[in-house]
Amino acid sequence: MxxxxxxxxxSxxxxxxxxxxxxxxxxxxxxxxxxxxxxxxxxxxxxxxxxxxxxxxxxxxxxxxxxxxxxxxxxxxxxxxxxxxxxxSNGDVTYTGGGSRIRAAIEEAGIAQVDTNKLVPGAYVMMRRSATDPEYLVVTLVSVRQEPDGSMQMFGLLTRTLAERVGLPTSIRGRRMNGVFFQHPGGFSFLAIVRNMPIWDMGFLENAFMGNPNLFYGYSIVTQRFVAGGQLIAPVAFKRIGSTMRDMMAVRHVIGYTHISKMSQPVQQIFSKSDVTPT
The missing domain is CATH 1.10.260.40 (lambda repressor-like DNA-binding domains)
Structure with missing residues (x-):
């Protein structure tokens, strides 16, 4: 870069x-x-x-x-x-931009409900290796919650930095991301959709990195190459954080386009050992 x-x-x-x-x-x-x-x-x-x-x-x-x-x-x-x-304030709210469409797919596929003892509802940071610089991560704060129908949904905002870099809308509404998790014997897959954009992020996460029940790791693939030479497949990790004000504010300094060295040691281990052949 x-x-x-x-x-x-x-900056x-x-x-x-x-x-x-x-x-x-x-x-x-x-x-x-x-x-x-x-x-x-x-x-x-x-x-x-x-x-x-x-x-x-x-x-x-x-x-x-x-x-x-x-x-x-x-x-x-x-x-x-x-x-x-x-x-x-509305516990019965249905997320727009993907939630209702995905719910139908869950019912049709008959995939088991997500085990909330393994994927605990709450706040997470989603970390994906940059498509242009392997030493940087795109870090997004997301909320994971179980809906009344039992599905495990994800809500987040793409960072303004990422939106600007790839030419996406920078308004809060335009950066909203919605998704859903599916459970499998070895972990969880997820599907996330950017609001009103034909951009999907699909991935699989293995349970408990190095025995840490709050840290999941794997790979994801996006459906659009944003820059010339950018990778579609990249390492990805989710880390659960507390939901208090102190917890939220503690992670705000790593949200965005962040060098791997600023992350915790377990996260650095995930991304230092993960390697993907450019596609």
Whole structure:
């Protein structure tokens, strides 16, 4: 990769948490609609109005204690960092952009329901080797949850860095990714679809890397080559993280286009040993 691209990638990786601020800001704007006024709301929360406006616009992110204060006040949890408010508040919601279509395939195939003791619902980081630079990973924060019909669904946002690099829409709506997991004797396969785009990511993950029940690894294939010489097949891993505000904020620095050296040792082992012949 040219040095200029590396510099841009490093800069973008450092600013990638901006998309988390965008999700949080959008949810906070929706929650704030119930208040008689923003001024009164700021007084009740004991937060400076100028700073609160920066939260609303996605320009700033609150400290953990302030974030906890906001979540407690509105009676919501840390998922407001990741999922649209409508998905959090409506337990019967069906994800658009792939969920309903995939559900029919599950029923027709008769694949067993996913074992939630092995693939525990919650927050995960999805890591895939870059198609252009083997020393970098595309790291995405995703939410895995079991739907009322028993299927295990996945929701996430493609990073803004990745969207910009491959020419995809950079709006939050345009970067939404939905998927579903299938269970097999040795692990799980998954199918993920980018909202309103003919881009599918299909992969298989083996259970428990080196005995770690929260770390899954394998390979995935995408249905579109975004850059000349880019690989369709690449190593992939999912790592479960806690769902508290502290857990969410702890991983925000690796979200985006991230050098492998910044990841944990088990993750580095996965991607240092994984090799794929270009296709």
């Amino acid at each position: 040219p040095q200029s691209d590396l510099d841009t990638s490093r 973008s990786a450092q600013s990638e948490p901006a998309y988390l601020r965008s999700v949080f800001g959008a949810n906070l704007r929706e929650l704030s609609k119930s208040a008689p006024s923003i001024a009164q709301l700021c007084r009740d929360l004991r937060i400076n109005r100028t700073q609160y406006n920066r939260y609303l616009s996605g320009e700033a992110f609150p400290r953990p204690d302030v974030l906890h204060q906001i979540c407690t006040f509105f009676k919501v949890d840390a998922r407001i960092l990741l999922e649209p408010l409508a998905d959090i």
